[in-house]
Amino acid sequence: MTLRRLLFALAAVSVGVLLGLPVVRLLQPDPEPVPQQAPAPSAPARVETVQIGADGPPPAAEIGTPDLADISQQTQAVARAVDRAVVYIEVELGPGYARGQTEAGSGIIISDAGYVLTNAHVVARATEALVILPSDKREYRAEVVGRDPTTDIAVLRLFEVGVDDEEPLPVASLGDSDALEVGEWVLAVGSPYRLMNTVTSGIVSALGRGGLNAIPNEFAIEDFIQTDAAINPGNSGGALVNLQGQVVGVVTANASDNGYAAGYGFAVPINLARVVAESLIRYGEVRRGYLGVEVFPVDRADAREAGMPDVRGVLVTRVVSGGPAAQAGVRPGDVLLEVGGRSVDAPNQFQSRLAMFQPGEGVELSVWRGGEARALEATLSDPTDPSLEDWFAGPSTPASPQTGPQEEEVARSEAPDWGVRFRDLTRPERRAFESGAFVESIEPGSAAELDGLPRGTVVVAVENRPVATAEEARVALARLARQDRPALLRVRRPDGRTAFYDLASPFVD
Template sequence: METLKKIAVGIIGVLILWGMGYVLIQASHEPAGSLSPRQPAPAERVEPVPPESGEQPAPPVSRREPSSPPEMVPPSTAPSDGTPQPPGDTIAWRRAPSPKAPAGNGDAPVLSGKMPTYGNPNPIFIRAANRILPAVVTVHSTRRVRHPSINFFSPFFWKKDKDQEDEGEEDEQDFFQPGTGSGIIISKDGYIMTNHHVIENAQDVRVTLYDKREYTARIIGSDPTTDVGLLKIDIGGDTIPVAYIGNSDSIQIGEWVIAVGNPLNFNSTVTTGIISALGRSIDIIDRRYRYRIENFIQTDAVINPGNSGGALVNLNGEVIGINTAIATRNGFYQGYGFAIPINLARKVVSDLIKYGRVRRALLGVSIENVSDRVARAVGLPRPTGALVQGVSPGFPAEEVGLRQGDIILSVNGEEVVSVSDLQTKIARHQPGDVVTLVIWRDRRK
């Protein structure tokens, strides 16, 4: 038996040696160069975007070069395009130069920012990112949280008597909870716009700029009904970049946007997407605030915890919204982000600077959205506007004769499409302002 095993092992060894020799012989007959690594395909030439007037055309690029650092745009105290400031503003909101539409594109829709209608769109996104990045900051806050001290054994061994329960409040312990969010520099003297929930109950706030400079910030004020907050840093003789401010009334669904902030502690993160919807109400502001306003811009640009207070900008690098919330079931991005329209935030910020609080204009009506059933019942061509359900005594609505059943269709010539839209349009005014309403009553305007 042992002899048979030795013979079998010998035969197997011979077969292995014969196979290796055969492979070597075959390899020696292959043509030279057949085992050389595959040559990479030649790089395709990237055609530059036609330059705007006054700009020098960039040379053609055949390989990827390291990206240059973002431009530090010097601050300005007045709009660069000469646009007059709305009455009541306390900030010299910075405006970007109006983009020039390419020739032969007269049928294209008018958007709030640049539109990549020709060539390689990358330079347009890069230019917009470079314009906003230096003006978006990281906001570090610390808030004091009180929790009762925990005794893991007392519930199982004895019950507190009344005297012990009265003394229980003294057993509470203080904890300091750190938080991180984002903010937008809106003036050369150090005002920073952010979210109310980023700085709510904060005892210590620090701000880190894009170039790593750090400043201690003080809270000027905040408005929980709109979730807008305002900080101020003392910059001394330093120069800081200032964001360009756009017009959120001019944006359209489908328009490209860029979200900038500090999600999950990844500083100065840029993501892109489109405007998915306008006028969203997501029931995120505390219901105890009677005059809360939810009229969010919805976007699919990636937004995560830490983005709050950061910028949503158009392709001209202008801020059109403040990133605020996400719709999620796991606490992180699932495709739906929401931003406060910048036109509403501007009013809040101006009030906080001028009055130290928000002065809210009120009509004095209770309203609801117009359903298709209601529209058909009152002869309205389509369901739009805000249905008046009640009128409060002593308020302007009663004084001018509004009554239950009226449908408010427009404010100062601007169409009202929903309850949140009407609230936003009225909230942008000051108490005492005169507005013109168009209403639907008795089956006619």
């Protein structure tokens, strides 16, 4: 380097320092200091060769480049075909609302006799309904045939179908929701914000979603299809459709703080909705078979304790003495693997599978017990079965203690001032909840009932003090009752979520 270039370089560095400009260098390690004594020779560093990523495409399928033009044409054809059978529903609200006040939703024509599938919440406050076919502007008055709040499904019937109609009603083609796969393309068809003939697209984001509390019912069956297709108010009751033009779900809810589409929409699987609709049309109500068990998710500890090779099924924590499950040989501690030949891997999935059967039907069960799977068969009951009387009495009726040979004996304690009866957790429940007091029953008209404490939850703390047993919960509440103080309870619900209940007073006027 010439003297002139060296001076220029030094000047440039000086200017950079004075002006605060960044000085950039390669990220190399600092040089090690020169040792005073030569180090002993060391073995050469071991070099390990690691492969990053798998070779080639996924083994399950060959992934090719999609033809976007073909996909576009297919979605257009599906939209045209399905849109004719998806209707706009406007309901006039009943007493307590301004005259003429209405709410709107969507529906799916499922029969040329005029039956329309929709959500129960769409018609929950309806005195009468107006149904419009957006494709040709036909209008019909409609009556509510029946509602099922546990699945949020309802059926309407159109008046005067066929009168002065030039053509029959367009009827939707119903698919098989059990055949859906995550990643599959779907369309959502409905009338968000009263905008008729609206079609949005997305994929199946997940299957078997539960624990969302989207259905406000104590016995809600949530086994939703999740999709990222845009779903907004007014889409409720509309169709979720696959690329074959088949309805695979009834759009029900979205997950959003403000109610607007946020990429998380949910639909009731059409297989479940079809069974509910058939029962509503035939009987005016849903006649659902019951097994008489309580179940919880299976975790790795449960699977390991049961000697299972993998984590699957649901853990049976309670069997109603004399009920269908008990008669079939199901025991607390069993892991229920299949219902009707179909696997169940979550409590909501178990409920959904069972909801496909009616009272009196025989159902094949597969349970894991003693290191092996066993086949059992149960004949389902209905709510009139005497053995299930307490089961269906609801959270405000005390449940009779279970004393059958298959029931684990546990201690019980009552907090009479609050109207609550507790029991200790059973062994399977302790695996799920660790500790706490199980709310076994609520006295009608009590402080606990008035403040909404639900039966079937586990109280884990009273006024931020942990409780591990039924007696500890009773003592904590008795102390607050003597002081005429309210009680803040921290509870865990069956879905594993934590909730708080503030019991305002131990005494009811």
